[in-house]
Amino acid sequence: MSGARQTPASLVGARPEAAHIIEFDGREIPALPGQSIAAALWAADILAWRTTRVEGRPRGAFCGIGACYDCLATVNGRPNQRTCLLPAQPGDTVTTQEGHGRADLAI
Amino acid sequence: MPTSPSEPQESFDLAVIGAGPAGLAAAVTAAELGLRCALLDAGPRPGGQYYRHPAPGLKAAHPEKLHHGWGIFTGLSARLKRQTDLGRLTYLTEHQVWTAETGEGWRLHATTGPGGSGGTAVVPAAAVLLATGAYERQLPFPGWTLPGVVTAGGAQAMLKAGLVLPGKRIVVAGSGPLLLAAASSLVSAGASVPAVVEATDYLGYARGVTTLAANPAKLVEGAEHGAKLLRHGVRLRRSSAVVQAHGTDRVTGVTIAKLDRQWRPVPGTERYLACDAVAIGHGLVPQIELATELGAETVELGDGTVGLRVDAELRTSLPGLWAAGETCGVGGADLAVAEGELAARVIAGREVPGGLRARQRRRRAFAGLMAAAHRPGPGWPEWLTPETDVCRCEEVSVAKIREAVDDLGAGDARTVKLLTRAGMGWCQGRMCGAAVACLAGGGAPRADSRPLAGPVRLGDLAAVPADDPTY
Ligand code: FES
Numbered sequence: 001m002s003g004a005r006q007t008p009a010s011l012v013g014a015r016p017e018a019a020h021i022i023e024f025d026g027r028e029i030p031a032l033p034g035q036s037i038a039a040a041l042w043a044a045d046i047l048a049w050r051t052t053r054v055e056g057r058p059r060g061a062f063c064g065i066g067a068c069y070d071c072l073a074t075v076n077g078r079p080n081q082r083t084c085l086l087p088a089q090p091g092d093t094v095t096t097q098e099g100h101g102r103a104d105l106a107i
Numbered sequence: 108m109p110t111s112p113s114e115p116q117e118s119f120d121l122a123v124i125g126a127g128p129a130g131l132a133a134a135v136t137a138a139e140l141g142l143r144c145a146l147l148d149a150g151p152r153p154g155g156q157y158y159r160h161p162a163p164g165l166k167a168a169h170p171e172k173l174h175h176g177w178g179i180f181t182g183l184s185a186r187l188k189r190q191t192d193l194g195r196l197t198y199l200t201e202h203q204v205w206t207a208e209t210g211e212g213w214r215l216h217a218t219t220g221p222g223g224s225g226g227t228a229v230v231p232a233a234a235v236l237l238a239t240g241a242y243e244r245q246l247p248f249p250g251w252t253l254p255g256v257v258t259a260g261g262a263q264a265m266l267k268a269g270l271v272l273p274g275k276r277i278v279v280a281g282s283g284p285l286l287l288a289a290a291s292s293l294v295s296a297g298a299s300v301p302a303v304v305e306a307t308d309y310l311g312y313a314r315g316v317t318t319l320a321a322n323p324a325k326l327v328e329g330a331e332h333g334a335k336l337l338r339h340g341v342r343l344r345r346s347s348a349v350v351q352a353h354g355t356d357r358v359t360g361v362t363i364a365k366l367d368r369q370w371r372p373v374p375g376t377e378r379y380l381a382c383d384a385v386a387i388g389h390g391l392v393p394q395i396e397l398a399t400e401l402g403a404e405t406v407e408l409g410d411g412t413v414g415l416r417v418d419a420e421l422r423t424s425l426p427g428l429w430a431a432g433e434t435c436g437v438g439g440a441d442l443a444v445a446e447g448e449l450a451a452r453v454i455a456g457r458e459v460p461g462g463l464r465a466r467q468r469r470r471r472a473f474a475g476l477m478a479a480a481h482r483p484g485p486g487w488p489e490w491l492t493p494e495t496d497v498c499r500c501e502e503v504s505v506a507k508i509r510e511a512v513d514d515l516g517a518g519d520a521r522t523v524k525l526l527t528r529a530g531m532g533w534c535q536g537r538m539c540g541a542a543v544a545c546l547a548g549g550g551a552p553r554a555d556s557r558p559l560a561g562p563v564r565l566g567d568l569a570a571v572p573a574d575d576p577t578y
Contacts, residue, residue: 006297008270012161013168034162039269047254047273047357054502058356060254062499062538064261065156066149066222067242069533070499084265085222087162
């Protein structure tokens with residue numbers, strides 16, 4: 001095959017409005033309107049944004065649909081947010097969540 | 108505006124839970140037949156996981172490129188819009204139902220807003236149809252917690268909704284027809300897929316020749332995926348599994364091995380595949396806990412999962428509770444649409460056309476064949492190491508579970524859970540439940556039992572009235 005490789009956006013003929021910026025651990029990350037925070041991080045080749053409570057291992061999105069809770073992060077100061085469900089809003093601040101986060105468990 | 112649980116609300120004739128293929132078909136059919144109907148769904152847009160599609164802001168001109176049967180969805184969406192515009196159907200988006208009460212009719216309790224971050228709502232209805240679909244079954248393997256290892260459905264979901272991929276070179280592995288669909292959309296979207304690693308040998312399908320012949324559309328769908336994979340040079344490796352993912356901070360490659368008939372890895376057949384992501388899944392598990400909490404009867408399905416027991420009219424064992432689609436056993440979108448429509452007709456007291464009934468039966472038979480063909484073999488735990496985490500949330504290893512079983516005498520998943528905390532974390536066992544049950548050697552699968560079907564804040568729980576018979 002020749003030419004530029006297909007991308008998800010080119011496949012579906014997406015013409016989104018300009019990306020906005022969210023902050024991840026002090027880094028500026030572009031997010032397309034409508035993308036979840038997890039999707040914006042994947043697009044920036046970031047796969048991990050949490051460390052586990054016991055072993056401190058890196059984790060990111062696993063199930064992509066809100067069922068596994070591996071994608072938790074602190075968003076705008078609120079810990080334990082499932083980033084695969086949260087649409088990225090301009091100016092959101094996302095920080096790697098270490099251990100169990102700080103908030104009361106949401107369950 | 109958060110709704111207080113005590114706020115009186117209009118009571119509906121029917122509340123449908125889940126706006127995927129089954130729920131959409133049921134809700135629009137019921138509304139068109141004159142029932143006052145509410146459709147509740149946890150997501151912001153209709154379609155469920157199967158018809159997940161880009162957010163409007165992404166302005167996708169051709170969302171159908173990532174879907175099979177997109178025309179069915181656009182048809183259902185148009186009917187949904189018409190019925191909501193006419194005020195006959197109330198579509199409640201971002202309503203995650205976490206418990207249902209029954210007595211005089213039904214009361215559904217939901218959290219609202221993105222990820223349940225809003226308030227709460229109570230929806231009363233005379234009848235309920237459960238169309239909550241399924242989530243993926245996972246079987247652990249060493250390295251499956253590395254970033255870059257994602258569920259096959261998750262890779263699909265993130266691609267369909269967010270137009271993103273977890274990597275450039277993605278190994279697709281596990282078992283079941285979802286793998287071919289996932290691989291086919293990943294390569295369409297520009298990923299390279301070095302292999303689809305399928306644990307079964309597909310011989311199971313040969314036992315159901317007449318069922319296959321009665322479902323030509325299913326064969327065509329499979330053939331289309333197969334042809335696309337061939338065009339993209341994707342190898343299908345049957346009777347094989349990923350037995351280890353390698354990497355430290357993210358996955359860099361996998362070891363795959365041949366499996367024998369019992370799904371035991373055959374020594375000496377290992378080979379290494381470089382990749383930067385893995386999409387893995389072993390079929391789907393019906394999501395039925397709202398019904399099982401209330402004591403609905405279940406059946407064991409051919410793939411070793413548990414679904415709701417329904418009669419030919421899709422009634423569960425609980426009066427006023429119907430079920431359609433994957434909640435009765437996983438069988439795909441077309442079956443789900445047929446069942447949604449069938450149940451709605453029955454609930455509305457209408458005749459069920461013979462053609463609809465026949466289509467439902469044919470697709471159900473195919474679902475049974477598919478389930479049996481992909482049932483995990485008993486030997487899969489042989490690819491585990493003692494250090495492999497089984498429970499991702501609580502980081503409970505194989506060694507700890509074996510200790511609970513061998514030294515402490517735990518004979519079932521429940522006891523293992525109490526002794527090790529496996530399945531007691533955030534996901535409430537959705538990711539490790541199948542594996543823990545198998546390692547506990549508890550015999551026949553049982554329906555998951557969770558006190559709550561979705562996450563709910565303590566404050567919301569406390570706000571449920573004290574005279575509530577459920578508590
Ligand atoms: S990735 Fe599983 S909950 Fe977000």
